[in-house]
Amino acid sequence: MNKDMVLLRAVEMAAIASYKYIGKKDKNALDGAAVEAMKVMLGKNIGIKLRVVNGEGELDNAPMFYYGQILGDVDNPHAPTLDMSVDPVEGTNPAAYNFAGSIATIAVSREGTMKQFPEMYMEKLFISPSLAGMVDFQEPLPKIVKGLQKKLQKKTLKAIILDKPRHEKIVKELDNLGVIVRLIKDGDVLGAIDVVNGEADFVYGVGGAPEAVLMASLAIASGAEMSARLVPYQEVWLDESETKERQDLEEKWLAKQTNLQWTTLMMAPDLVNDPRTRFFAAGITAGGTLKPIDYLNGKFYINTFMASHGIVRNLTTTYDVSQINNLKPEVKYLFDKYHR
Known part of the structure; x- marks a missing residue:
C-alpha cells in the first residue's frame, strides 16, 4: 500500500474516532479514541515500520505513543523503518471543549533523522x-x-x-x-x-x-x-x-x-534532517484554512492536509460509512466503536 495513503488515512481516522468526544469535556477519552484509531490504521501489512521519536501524553497521563515504540510491519525484516513524530490530537483542550485549534497530525522521515525532545x-x-x-x-x-x-x-x-x-x-x-x-x-x-x-x-x-x-x-x-x-x-x-x-x-x-x-x-x-520528510494533518475542530470535521447523513467530511517535496495538498475527504464498512474491517471496527 502507498505509505502516503496509509499515513493520510491514519490522521483521518483519528479525527473520525475523536469526533464522538468533541465538546464532551473529557480530554483523555478523546485522546484515547484518536490514539487507538491511529494504532489500528498503523497496524500490520502497511509495508513500513514506524519508530516513534516524539509522541505525546507523558505529563498528563493521557493515552500515548511513547519514544521508541515500533508500529507497522514489526515482524517484516524487509519493511523499511521510518522515524515518526505524532500527535493524535494536537490541541486536546480545544477539541474537548469544541473550539477551534485541534488537529490529528503525523510527520515521518528517514530512520535516524528526527530529533527527540521531552516535554519542554x-x-x-x-x-x-x-x-x-x-x-x-x-x-x-x-x-x-x-x-x-x-x-x-x-x-x-x-x-x-x-x-x-x-x-x-x-x-x-x-x-x-x-x-x-x-x-x-x-x-x-x-x-x-x-x-x-x-x-x-x-x-x-x-x-x-x-x-x-x-x-x-x-x-x-x-x-x-x-x-x-x-x-x-x-x-x-x-x-x-x-x-x-x-x-x-x-x-x-x-x-x-x-x-x-x-x-x-x-x-x-x-x-528533521531529511529533505524528503512528509507531513500529514486532518482537522478535528481545526480553524483557519483547515476546517473542522463534520458528519451528515451517514458521511464524514474531513479537511486534510499533506506536504512533501515542496508540494502542498489541501483535500476534502468523504467517508461514506455504509460503503467503507463493507470494504475495511479495521475501519468498520472503529466506526462501530466510536459512532457518536
Whole structure:
C-alpha cells in the first residue's frame, strides 16, 4: 500500500474516532479514541515500520505513543523503518471543549533523522514559503519584522501568535509595528499550516518542543523556514510548585545532549534532517484554512492536509460509512466503536 495513503488515512481516522468526544469535556477519552484509531490504521501489512521519536501524553497521563515504540510491519525484516513524530490530537483542550485549534497530525522521515525532545518549552518562529531566504533568524523578532517590512515595502504583515500571558509584550511590539496579529488559544502546528496556506506571513510562540519537530517537517516539506530555541520551564512558570523539579529534569537531559544549550538556535534541518520528510494533518475542530470535521447523513467530511517535496495538498475527504464498512474491517471496527 502507498505509505502516503496509509499515513493520510491514519490522521483521518483519528479525527473520525475523536469526533464522538468533541465538546464532551473529557480530554483523555478523546485522546484515547484518536490514539487507538491511529494504532489500528498503523497496524500490520502497511509495508513500513514506524519508530516513534516524539509522541505525546507523558505529563498528563493521557493515552500515548511513547519514544521508541515500533508500529507497522514489526515482524517484516524487509519493511523499511521510518522515524515518526505524532500527535493524535494536537490541541486536546480545544477539541474537548469544541473550539477551534485541534488537529490529528503525523510527520515521518528517514530512520535516524528526527530529533527527540521531552516535554519542554521551545520558542518557535515559522516563516511562510514566500518569505524563505529573507530572514536572519539570529535577530530578535521585532528586527526581523522591520527587515521584512523594508524588503516587501509594506507594514501590514500578518502574524499568528499563541494567546498566552508570556506573549503580551511581543504582541504589543508587533502591533506598534503595524503587524496584523491573529491570536490563537492553542495549536501552533495548525498555525503553521495556515502560514503555508497563505493565511499569514509567520507564526510565533513559546510552546511545546515535540511539536517543533512536526513544524520542522512541515517547513521542509513545504518550502517554509523556521527557527527554534529551548526555553527553561522557569521562564514560563516561575512560581509553580513543580518548577524546581522540572528545572532539575531539564538540566539533566540537556547535559546529555551534544552541541545543544539553552541558547542554541536550531533550524528545521537540525530537527528533521531529511529533505524528503512528509507531513500529514486532518482537522478535528481545526480553524483557519483547515476546517473542522463534520458528519451528515451517514458521511464524514474531513479537511486534510499533506506536504512533501515542496508540494502542498489541501483535500476534502468523504467517508461514506455504509460503503467503507463493507470494504475495511479495521475501519468498520472503529466506526462501530466510536459512532457518536
